[in-house]
Amino acid sequence: MILKVDSLSKNYDLIQALDNVSFQVKSGEVFGLLGRNGGGKTTLIKILTSMILEYSGRVWFLGYPLNERKHTIFFKQNIAYLPDKDFLYPHMTPTQSIRFFTDFFTDFSTQKAQEIMKKLDIPQNQKIGTMSKGQAEKVGIALILARNARLYLFDEPLAGADVISRDEIFKIIQEYCCNGATIIATHLVSSVEPILDSALFLNKKSMAYASKKDLLHGFSNLEDSFRYYAADSIIKPLKQSDVEVENQMQ
Template identity: 45%
Template sequence: MKKLCYNAPTLTQRHNMLVEISNLSKRYDSTLALNNLSLTLQSGRIIGLLGPNGSGKTTLIKVLLGLLRQYEGSVKILGEPIGDTTKAHISYLPDKPHIPLHWKIDYACRFFADFFEDFDIHKAHSLMEQLQLDRSRKIKTLSKGNKEKLSLALMLARQARLYIFDEPIAGVDPVARDFVFKLILDNYNPSASILIATHLIYDVEKILDEAIFLANGSVLAHDSIATLTANTTNLESAFKHAFAKSMQLDSSPSSLESTFVSHALESTSARVADSAQDSALESTSTLESTFAHKSTKDAR
C-alpha cells in the first residue's frame, strides 16, 4: 500500500521540528509492537495518534517518554536523543490514575511545582478554581470525574513543548468529552504540540490538525485531516479503509467492521502477554514511582 505522508520538510520546517523518529522497531518477545516506524512531528500542531487497541500507540508513547530504552532505530526530541533533557519538555497524562490518593490537592500542586521547572503554580490554582476543586480536599475524597479533571489541570499547568494524552476520553461520556477538549485547547502552551493517542477516532477528529494512522506497529498514513478525509465521510472511515488496504481486505462496510474489531482484539491479547514478560527489562523511572517514593512523607 502507498502510504500518505508529508514531503521532506523544508529548512524552515526543520527549525520547528519537534519529534524525529527513524526506523523505530520494538519487539516484545514474539510480538513486533513497532515495525520500522518513521515519523516527524512539527511544533504548534494538534496530532491524533489513532488506531485500535494493540496497534502500538502506548509502546510508541513509552519510547518518547524514555520509559522503554531497548529498541532499534533513532528517536529525537528537539534534536536531542531520548534522555533526561527530553523528558523535561514533555507533559504526560497516562490512561490510569497516577497521583497518590492520600495527598491533598494543594500538596499535589506544590509537589508538581517542585518537581517540574516549567510548572506554573498560579495557573494551576486558577484551573482549580475554574474546575471548582477545593485545594484543601484530599484526592481520595474526589469523584472519579474530579480526579480526572485534577490530573488534566496539573498537566496543563506546565509550559511543556509536547503534551501527550494516552486515551484521555476513554470511559468519559460525550458531554464530558467536549469539556475535556475545551479545557485542553484553552490551556495548553500554543507554541507546543499535542499528541492524543486514542482508539475513539470519531470523537477526537474535530480538534485535530493532523492524524497518524497506526496499525500492527506501522504507520499506515500521516497527513492533515483535510487530506485524509478528502475521499471519505469522516476520519474513522478513512482509517478503516487504510487499514483494509494494508491488510488487503474486503473494503465493504460490514467486512471492514468485523475484521477491524477481531484483529484489534487478537493483537491486544498477544501484546499484553508479551509486554508482561518483557516489563522486567524496561526502565522503572516513571513519575508514578517517584510519587510512590516521595509520598512516604505526610502530605500536609
C-alpha cells in the same frame, strides 16, 4: 521540528509491537496517535518518554537522539506526560497536588493549574481517591497542562469522561498546549477530531499518516477514515482527489 520518528520498530521476544513507524510533529501542532487497544500506542508513548530505550530506528526530540541516556534529564524537563494509569496520590487533594507539582517541576504554574481546575469545575479540597474516575482524570490533565513544556503527551486521557466532558477537555488541551506540540494517543477518534491538525492511524504499522484534511478526503468524518485505513494489516495509499491525480500525471 519538535519530534521526528524514523523507521521505529519494537519487538517483545517474538511479538512485533511496532513495525517501521515514521512521523513528525511540529511546534504548535496537535497530533493524533489513533489506534485500537493493542495497536502499539502505549509502546510508542513509552519510547517517547524514555521508559523504553531499546528499539530499532531513530527518534529525535528538539534535534537530540532520544535514546541517548546523557540527555534523559533534558527530555524529562521538556516533555509533560499524562499516563493511561492513575499516577496521582489518592490521599491528596487537588490543592495539595498543585503544591507537590510546584516543588517537583520548575516549569509548573500554580496560577495556570488553579485556572484550569476552575474551568473544569474540580473541587479543590476533595481527596482524589474519593473522586469519580472522570473527575480524577481532570485533575491529572490540569496538572500536566500547567507545565510549560515543549511536548505534551496524553495517553488515553479521557477513558472515564462522558461525551460532553470529553469535548470540553479536548478544547482546553488545545488552548493550553498552543505554545508546544501535543500528541494525543487515543481510540476516541470522533471526540478528538475537532482539535487535530494531523494524525497517524496505528495498527503496529503506520496504516495512514497525513494532515487531517488529507485523511478526511473521501470521508465525512475521521472515524470513517480510520475504519477504512486501519481496519486490517494491509496498508492502503491515501485517497487523492481527481485534481491531485492529474497534477501528478503532468
